């Protein structure tokens with residue numbers, strides 16, 4: 001309670017005046033950290049139960065506190081909770097409301113803890129749940145890619161290097177490359193989750209507490225794998241946020257690369273693929289336009305997530321042990337990252353099964369760029385020509401085909417034989433697109449048969465590491 005002589009409601013006896021209005025506005029975090037309410041209440045309930053187990057609270061006190069906290073949770077979920085800036089943050093808002101509701105016994109909840117270990121606990125609990133949600137969205141997207149890869153296992157498109165037509169590949173093979181990126185991302189999230197899932201509570205402000213606390217039992221109740229070993233580190237560490245943001249930035253980098261390819265493929269200049277209208281937008285001036293705004297925005301939002309990773313790295317770089325208020329700045333970048341990545345993954349997971357490939361357009365593009373030139377060189381090698389000589393011979397044949405305005409496969413046998421006597425009538429088998437992809441029939445290769453096998457293996461791995469429900 002504030003004293004009547006101009007005391008300070010939040011900070012109590014030591015303070016002789018109320019905070020400056022600007023300072024209060026500047027330091028308050030409740031506008032954004034209220035997002036932690038559920039995990040704050042869960043952590044407080046576990047703390048109160050432990051305090052009763054070790055005899056710091058009576059069972060009656062514990063029951064009143066737990067019941068009060070559960071009622072506050074309902075109030076918040078119903079939107080009836082009055083969040084107050086003057087109470088600074090989510091922790092003080094909930095604690096003050098507890099004392100309002102249940103009286104002085106509410107003031108005992110904060111025994112043996114500090115907001116420093118409390119906020120670190122809340123953040124880890126929330127992030128753990130969010131990682132599980134993201135793993136679910138990643139799994140959904142990966143499943144969609146595998147499904148479309150199987151559907152398009154035989155569809156031939158140009159493979160590019162330097163954005164120039166290189167060799168024919170199958171669409172399914174390309175989609176499984178995207179899947180491979182996202183599979184690594186899921187592994188990184190799962191790995192990061194292990195280091196998130198450690199309990200800081202018990203570190204109190206920085207040095208531990210004089211009460212006979214039982215941290216292991218709190219860890220077990222909250223589903224943590226263990227307790228943080230060092231109290232100074234426990235309240236100060238934000239590695240787990242940085243690790244998560246770096247995994248998130250990589251996810252976005254991958255989605256951005258996928259987006260870039262989709263944007264190209266959706267352009268009428270390529271015309272490889274189409275998206276249902278509901279995933280596209282129009283132009284206010286050009287009536288013919290169907291714009292790929294979702295992939296463009298995903299590509300654009302990658303910038304903010306990369307920025308958030310830089311924010312956290314910079315936030316931590318000069319901090320001495322233990323807790324510093326700087327750490328309050330960890331939340332907005334983290335929360336924005338969580339929302340951004342979840343929306344982007346969710347949209348892609350919804351969209352990918354509806355990708356409609358135009359096999360004829362893909363095939364036309366593959367034929368245009370002499371995509372089977374390497375196959376001709378390999379053919380010559382099989383017929384006894386050294387690879388470097390074969391490279392030279394095929395280069396000349398391509399030059400000739402460019403001048404004649406046709407593909408290698410459209411040259412006559414006599415024409416081709418002018419470049420090498422090693423060419424026979426069976427050359428046309430290797431100059432077809434189907435022959436070219438089918439010949440790359442080994443693990444990791446683009447042959448339709450391999451794509452089907454790879455898709456099956458990817459699905460087995462996906463099912464094996466699906467988050468336990």
Ligand code: ARG
Nearest residue numbers: 029089115116119325327328
């Ligand atoms: N709002 C603070 C944060 O986000 C909670 C911890 C405050 N601790 C303190 N000693 N002022 O980090």
